Amino acid sequence: MNHTHNPWRALWALCLGFFMILVDTTIVSVAIPTIMSKLDTDINSVIWVTSAYLLAYAVPLLITGRLGDRFGPKNVYLVGLVVFTASSAWCGLSDSIAMLIAARVVQGIGAAMMTPQTMAVITRTFPPDRRGAAMGMWGAVAGVATLVGPLLGGLLVDSVGWEWIFYINVPVGVVGFFLVMRLVPRLPTHAHSFDLVGVVLSAAGMFCLVFGIQEGESYDWGVITGIISVWGLVIAGIVILGGFVAWQALNRAEPLLPLRLFRDRNFCLANIAIATVGFAITGMALPLMLFAQNVRDLTPTRAALLMVPMAVVSGGMAPVVGRLVDRVNPRYVVTVGIVTFSGALFWFGSILTPDVAIWRLLIPIALLGLGSSGVWAPLSSTVTRNLPMSEAGAGSGVYNTTRQVGAVLGSAAMAVMMESRINANFPPLPAGAPAPSGESMGDLPERLREPFATAMGQSVYLPAAVLLIGLVAVLFLAKPKPSAWGGDARGQADGSEEQPRPLGISPSTST
CATH class of the missing domain: 1.20.58 (Methane Monooxygenase Hydroxylase; Chain G, domain 1)
Structure with a gap:
């Protein structure tokens, strides 16, 4: 078989860009205390660095999935990669919080163009009996990015400065561009209005x-x-x-949003569940990084090392889970995953004190990795299984939009939660004294460390509780039906046309 028609090589090429997007999300969390100091801003303003990116990422996803259907996933992905890479350089050049937020908006638009194309290529080039394994690799990439992002961010912030958490995307983006040009096939397109x-x-x-x-x-x-x-x-x-x-x-x-897709029970419930997961993933990192660096005085690199157990467990388990969901009802896997994820967050929040032993933090963090590994592949496989071929772009766009909407709301809600808990737990300040922010937040007085740690722990309870909504949704997932379309990898990669089938109707012969 010609290498350009190998769906696995194509997926690896696309996953490099997906990996870069995820690294760029996690890499920022470890740099936030330093950005607050260097750009002289406060917690609420610096959270817009994440929220603006996520908002610009979420809103266009519904239409960028359609753009992939209309102009081809490969073409739209490449344009998005160029936008993402160029705006990453702009982020690094920013000398004010307003400029950084503006650059992050453009970066989010680039990410929105790339993400649906990865999932659409999976659903259009892998047959159903191999799609779970492909989604498992997709999940493994997310797990590795969870590890690499904070670690790389810590090393870069400590050695050459926070700007390099964005500059690092430029060479990766260039390499990714040429790999996609070479390895990803051109797939059939479908006419769409916008x-x-x-x-x-x-x-x-x-x-x-x-x-x-x-x-x-x-x-x-x-x-x-x-x-x-x-x-x-x-x-x-x-x-x-x-x-x-x-x-x-x-x-x-x-x-823009095909409401008929939600007639499928699993599509609807999986979207609810992934929104709560997006909320939790985005919301949990910032309190941990602020606690580690401002209460425990850890360097960005040492703070990032706290995430190693989560990333190792998540990355190691994701391929195993991917193969498992091809054989068992995904509902069972994702139920265990969400219960573990939520329980680990409640546990983690309850032990945040200034003198907590580091090893005690690592246990719930490792459980976070175990829980998250049981979520990505099962939900991704379930949500796309009954979609007709012609709706692949729209379906993946809706799913990714839902996840990102959850992430946007998680970022915004965590800003409110942290500020509210800080105000509730901090002792009254002397008249005229400024609230800790910016550079002063990096050197909390001893008397404020206990209430700050308590505030961060209480903040983590919010994403833990939101995950319970996702748990209710997955409990009602139905056993997956035979796929509505087969999607032979070789045929699609060769560019052969397929006939779309009605939503939820299985062909007479399924793979």
Whole structure:
């Protein structure tokens, strides 16, 4: 077989870019205390470095999946990779928090163009009986990125500066570009119209909701300016998003969000579950890094080493789980994964004190890796199994959007939770004394370390509780049906056309 038609080599090439996206998400968390100091900003402002990226990542995913269907996953992926790589250099050149946030928005758009294409290639080039193993490799990449991101971030911040957590993407992006050009096949395209009204409504609704939630504590949940209030923005966001859903139901052309996909029970429930996982993954890292560096005085590198057990266990177990979900009901695997994940977070939050032994932290962190490894492959395999070929891009776009919406809300909600818990636990400051922020946050007075540790521990309970919503969803997952389409890897890689089938209808012969 020609190497360009080997789905595994193509997947490896695409996973390099996916790996870079995930590393760039995790690498920032370990650098946040340093960025706060160097750019002289506070916790709420620096969290926008993550929230802006995630918001710009989430909103376009619905349309970038369609772009992959229309112009080919390979072409859209390559354009996204160029945007992501160039904006990474811009991030490193930023000399203010506002400039860094703007660069992260562009970086998020590039990531949004890349991510759906990876999943669409998996669903279109791997037959159903090998798709779980492919998703397992996808999950293993996520686990390794969880390890490499914080470790590499710590080493770069300690040695050459925080800017290099972004500069490092440039050579990786160049290598990834040439690998995708060489190894990823051109797949058949499908004509699509583009719902620009839906894009505007979803973007406006998400922005109002996220800005209102994240900035609420800063404005004491009151008036922001003039007649604009925090609660007004939150309510406006919910109303606009409701209007977006209504428009999708009324749009007779081709809606941005195909509501018919949600007629499939597993697709609907898996999307709910992955939103809670995205919330938890994004929300848990920041309290840990702030605790390690500000309470325990660990360097960024030593703080990042705390994540090693999670990454090693997650990366090691992901291929095993991937093979397992090809043989057993994914519901059982993902149920154990979410229970373990949530329980580990509750455990971790309960032991955060200034004098806790490091080895005691490593046990729940390792369990976090075990839990997360039982989530990615089962949910990814379940959510795409019943989709017709012509909906591969739209389905993966919806799924990735749901995950990123959860991550955006997790980032925003954690900003509120941490600020609220700090205000609740800190003793009253002397009159006129500034609240710890920016550079001063890196050198907490002894009297503030106990309440700060308590605040970070209490903050971790939020993602732990949100995961329980995902647990309820996965308990109702149905046993997967035979796949609605086979998708022979060789045929698709050769560019042969396929006939789309109605959603949920299995062919008479399935692989």
